[in-house]
Amino acid sequence: MSTTILVVEDDGLIRMDLADTLADQGFAILEAGNADEAIEILEQTPLIHALVTDIDMPGSMNGLELARHVAEIRPDCAIAVISGRYSPSQGALPAKARFLSKPVTEEVVAHTLKALGVM
Amino acid sequence: MDQWSVELKTLTNVMLGSLQPMLMVWGPSQVTLYNDGYAAMCGNRHPDAFGQSFQSLWHDIWEDVEPIITAAYRGEGTSMDDIQFTMYRNGYPEETHFAFSYTPVRDPWGTVLGMFCACTEITTEVMTRRAEKTLRDRFMQVFELSPGGIAMLAGPEHRFEYANEEYYSMIGASRDIIGKTVAEAVSEVVRQGFIGILDSVYRTGEAFVARALPIELNRGPDGEMQRRLIDLVYQPMRNDAGAINGILVQARDVTELRAEEARQELLSHELGHRLKNQLAMVQAIAFQTLRNAPDISTARKRLSERISVLSDAHDTILEGGRGASTVRQLVDQMIILHDDPAQPRIRIVGPNLKVGSRPALSVSLILHELATNALKYGALSSPEGSIDISWRVAGNAKDRFEMEWQEVGGPPITNPSKQGSGTRLISAGLNGTINSNVKMVYEPDGLRCFITADLETFQREH
Numbered sequence: 170m171s172t173t174i175l176v177v178e179d180d181g182l183i184r185m186d187l188a189d190t191l192a193d194q195g196f197a198i199l200e201a202g203n204a205d206e207a208i209e210i211l212e213q214t215p216l217i218h219a220l221v222t223d224i225d226m227p228g229s230m231n232g233l234e235l236a237r238h239v240a241e242i243r244p245d246c247a248i249a250v251i252s253g254r255y256s257p258s259q260g261a262l263p264a265k266a267r268f269l270s271k272p273v274t275e276e277v278v279a280h281t282l283k284a285l286g287v288m
Numbered sequence: 289m290d291q292w293s294v295e296l297k298t299l300t301n302v303m304l305g306s307l308q309p310m311l312m313v314w315g316p317s318q319v320t321l322y323n324d325g326y327a328a329m330c331g332n333r334h335p336d337a338f339g340q341s342f343q344s345l346w347h348d349i350w351e352d353v354e355p356i357i358t359a360a361y362r363g364e365g366t367s368m369d370d371i372q373f374t375m376y377r378n379g380y381p382e383e384t385h386f387a388f389s390y391t392p393v394r395d396p397w398g399t400v401l402g403m404f405c406a407c408t409e410i411t412t413e414v415m416t417r418r419a420e421k422t423l424r425d426r427f428m429q430v431f432e433l434s435p436g437g438i439a440m441l442a443g444p445e446h447r448f449e450y451a452n453e454e455y456y457s458m459i460g461a462s463r464d465i466i467g468k469t470v471a472e473a474v475s476e477v478v479r480q481g482f483i484g485i486l487d488s489v490y491r492t493g494e495a496f497v498a499r500a501l502p503i504e505l506n507r508g509p510d511g512e513m514q515r516r517l518i519d520l521v522y523q524p525m526r527n528d529a530g531a532i533n534g535i536l537v538q539a540r541d542v543t544e545l546r547a548e549e550a551r552q553e554l555l556s557h558e559l560g561h562r563l564k565n566q567l568a569m570v571q572a573i574a575f576q577t578l579r580n581a582p583d584i585s586t587a588r589k590r591l592s593e594r595i596s597v598l599s600d601a602h603d604t605i606l607e608g609g610r611g612a613s614t615v616r617q618l619v620d621q622m623i624i625l626h627d628d629p630a631q632p633r634i635r636i637v638g639p640n641l642k643v644g645s646r647p648a649l650s651v652s653l654i655l656h657e658l659a660t661n662a663l664k665y666g667a668l669s670s671p672e673g674s675i676d677i678s679w680r681v682a683g684n685a686k687d688r689f690e691m692e693w694q695e696v697g698g699p700p701i702t703n704p705s706k707q708g709s710g711t712r713l714i715s716a717g718l719n720g721t722i723n724s725n726v727k728m729v730y731e732p733d734g735l736r737c738f739i740t741a742d743l744e745t746f747q748r749e750h
Contacts, residue, residue, distance in 0.1 A: 180565065181650070181716030181724065186572030189579065203722060225561075227722045227745045253564030254557075272568035 171197045172287055173214070177207040177222035177235065178251075183271075187221065190275045196287075203228035204235040211239065217246055219287045221278070224252035236263055247285035249278075295393055299404055309409070312393075313357060314402035318342040329386075329409050331377025349373045360390040360403035370410060385414040436540040439465075440525070446470040446486045446535060458518070458541050460507035476506050476513065486535060489522045493532055496522040500546055517543045562645075569649065570595060573713065580709035590709070593660070594653065601652035605645050613648050615641045615679050615691070622655040626663065633668065638679035641689070644748050646720030647741065651691075654718075654726070657710040658693050658737055666735050667698035673734070681743060689721075689746040695734030703730040721745040 174196045178184035181202070188198040199214065201207035203226045211217065220239050224232035233255075236248050240263030248263055253271035262268060267281050292300075296314060300321065303310040309325030320342045327334040330345065337345040346353050352373060356366045367389040375384050388407040392400045428450075431438045437455030439448060448465040456463065465473035471483055480503060489496050500517045507514050518539050525534040573594050581587030600621055605613045619636050627634045643651060655677075659668070667673030679691040704711070714737070717724035721741035729736040 179721075180569065180572075180646070180719045182572040182576075182653075182713065182719065183565075183568045185712060185716045186568075186575045189575065202717075202724065227720070227742075227748075253568060254561035271564045272571045 171195060172218045173197045173199060173216060174219045174221060174282075174287070175199045175201065175207060175210060175214075175217050177201045177204065177220065177226070177232065179203055179223060179226040179228075183223075187273075187278070190278060191221075191282075193275075194279060202226075204230040204232065204238075207235055208238070211243070217243065219247040219249065219282060219285065221249045221251065221282075224250060224257070225254050233257060233261055236266055240264070240266065247282065247287045249281050249285065293395065293401065295395060295401055299393060303404075306406075309407045311405040311407060312402055313342045313360075313405075314393075318357065318402075320345050326407065329377075329407070331375070332379060333377055348376045356390055357403060360392045361400050363392045363394070363400050365392060366390045370414065372414075383411070384409065385411045436519075436538055439537040439539075441470060441486070441535040441537060443534065444487075444490055446483070446490070448473055449534070455537070455539065458507070458516075458539060459505055460511065462511075474505070476504060480504060486522060489524055489535055490532055493524045495524065496520070500542055516541055517546050565646075566598075566649075569719070570598070572716075573598075573653075576709045576712050580712065594656070594713075597652050597656040598649055601649050604652075605648055613643055613645070615643050615651065618643065618648060618651045619655060619677055619679075621652065622659055625656075626659040626668065633674040634677060635674065636677045638677075638691075639681065641679065641681065642747050644720060644746065647718040647746050650716070650718040650720075651739075654714050654737075654739065655693075657714045658735075661710055661735070662695055662698070665699075666701060667695035670698050673698035682740075683743075687743050689739075689741050689743045691739040693735070693737040693739075695736070698734050700732050701730050701735060717741070718746065720748070 172195075174191050176184055176188050176191065176198055177200075178187060179202050184200055184202070188200050192198050199210050199217065201210055204222075205228045207220075207222070220236065220243075222232040222235055226232055230238070232250055232252070236250050239246055240248060248266035249269055250257065250262060250266055251269045251271055251273060256270070257268060265285070267285060269277060269281060296312075299312055303312060303321070303323045306323060307325060309323065309329055311320065311322040311326050313320055318341050320337060320340055322330070322338065327338075330337055333345060342357060343350055343354075352371070359366055369387050371386050371388070373384050373386070374381050376382075377384075386407055387410050388405055391404045391406075393402045393404050394400055431450070431452045434452060434454065437452065437458045439451040439455045441447060442449045447467065447469050451465060456465075459465075459474055463473060470486060471478050477483070482503075485496050488494075498520045501520050502515065503518055503520075504513050504515055506512065507516075519542050520540075521536075521538040523536040523538070524532045525536050527533045574591055577591045577594065578587050581590060601618065604617050604621055607613075615638060616636070619638075623632075623634050623636070659675075662668040662673075662675060667675050673695065674697055676694040676696070677692070678694075679689070682688045682690040707715075711728065714728065715726050717726050718739065718741045722745045724741040725739075727738040729738075
């Protein structure tokens with residue numbers, strides 16, 4: 170069974186790019202355009218190994234709030250938070266989450282997921 | 289001298305024995321006698337003037353002197369603290385000032401024998417005072433022209449001695465402050481601790497300097513309180529003995545400046561964010577182009593075209609100002625590139641609808657990809673083909689944006705077995721919107737593409 174990653178990004182192009190990059194590395198990808206869509210997917214999908222989410226998105230919650238929510242309901246889920254606007258303080262992120270600054274490269278994403286234990 | 293009267297002898301002795309400049313004018317012919325002190329005031333007319341008539345000594349100012357000497361001979365004394373003459377006593381005109389008294393000298397029977405004058409030339413003192421006043425006026429001008437507020441406080445009770453116009457404008461122009469203490473004139477600063485700071489500066493001699501200090505001042509048109517930010521300096525002032533006798537206040541209202549700096553910082557941060565997002569967008573376009581291109585030459589051409597479309601869309605966004613670009617502008621931009629005005633084949637219908645910057649880039653890119661596909665495989669690849677583009681506000685709550693691309697008259701098409709990079713970029717939808725959806729239907733008579741998104745986020749600037 171391949172490792173499943175939920176990619177949450179409101180910019181369709183960037184989401185597509187990220188999804189394709191991760192798919193090329195052998196991951197199974199689920200895509201959401203905002204936190205509300207992501208929560209729907211989480212409710213329908215029992216096993217998601219990692220969440221990769223943008224921060225600044227329209228919808229009922231932003232990516233940081235989504236990351237904190239996921240850390241609470243899925244403590245085993247690895248979390249990477251991406252933004253071109255914010256550089257969240259360590260306290261703002263869930264304990265084990267990592268932050269990546271846009272634009273992210275394939276190598277940085279791969280390295281981060283590896284550091285988070287997602288293989 | 290044996291024939292001199294007692295009065296003349298006595299006064300001559302007094303005059304010659306005095307260090308103060310003195311003069312006597314004697315007899316009907318007004319013979320002039322003076323001592324060494326007065327001789328110095330005669331310039332190069334001494335010693336010739338000694339013993340001559342008073343008029344011959346002061347011929348150049350006689351018009352001014354004559355009424356006074358005549359009055360003295362009539363028995364009327366004259367005393368003046370400062371009389372100004374323009375004299376030629378040294379061969380050139382010079383402004384001179386004197387303090388003097390002309391006293392009639394009488395014999396025992398009351399007849400006026402002559403005039404006795406004790407005199408001091410005060411030209412140097414007058415010039416010094418004038419220079420000091422000029423300097424003081426110049427300093428005052430500097431204070432008045434200063435872009436910052438300046439006030440001078442005197443004494444330990446901090447009493448206003450001076451305030452420039454900018455200072456008045458800062459604290460409220462209609463206030464009457466000169467002669468009053470700070471606590472009386474600007475009473476609202478007492479509870480804010482400013483009197484304590486002034487006391488400390490006066491007591492210790494150490495200046496107080498603060499940047500962007502919050503202060504509440506009753507400076508509104510009707511004396512209402514306003515919160516301002518000021519740069520403030522309290523500088524102790526000292527007298528000649530070095531003792532502190534006042535405080536110089538320099539204050540500058542930086543409320544608007546700080547607000548502008550905050551706006552600039554926000555703008556700079558926003559620009560940085562946009563740049564990063566757009567780099568990420570270009571990165572994604574490059575990735576999609578490269579992974580699907582058959583060869584490097586095609587990839588280079590397609591990537592160049594796509595980045596050019598983004599650049600043009602940026603121009604449109606910037607031309608109208610943030611949030612002012614419309615769907616029609618973006619469609620027109622595509623038509624200029626892909627249609628022939630002499631034989632137009634693209635028809636458009638749609639309202640004047642604003643579009644936010646992020647969705648605007650996506651609309652431009654999608655239209656470009658659709659047009660490129662139409663030229664290669666669709667309606668624009670045959671002479672009879674044409675395209676209808678329409679957009680509208682839809683939904684029961686009028687909360688959806690809809691756009692439709694309908695190709696007709698082109699060669700028959702089928703659903704492609706593999707998605708190219710153009711189709712992938714189209715299916716990415718509209719950036720920055722909620723519930724964006726792109727549906728492509730390959731109908732036999734031409735491609736139909738439906739693009740929808742939440743209207744509020746489609747039009748929002750973010």
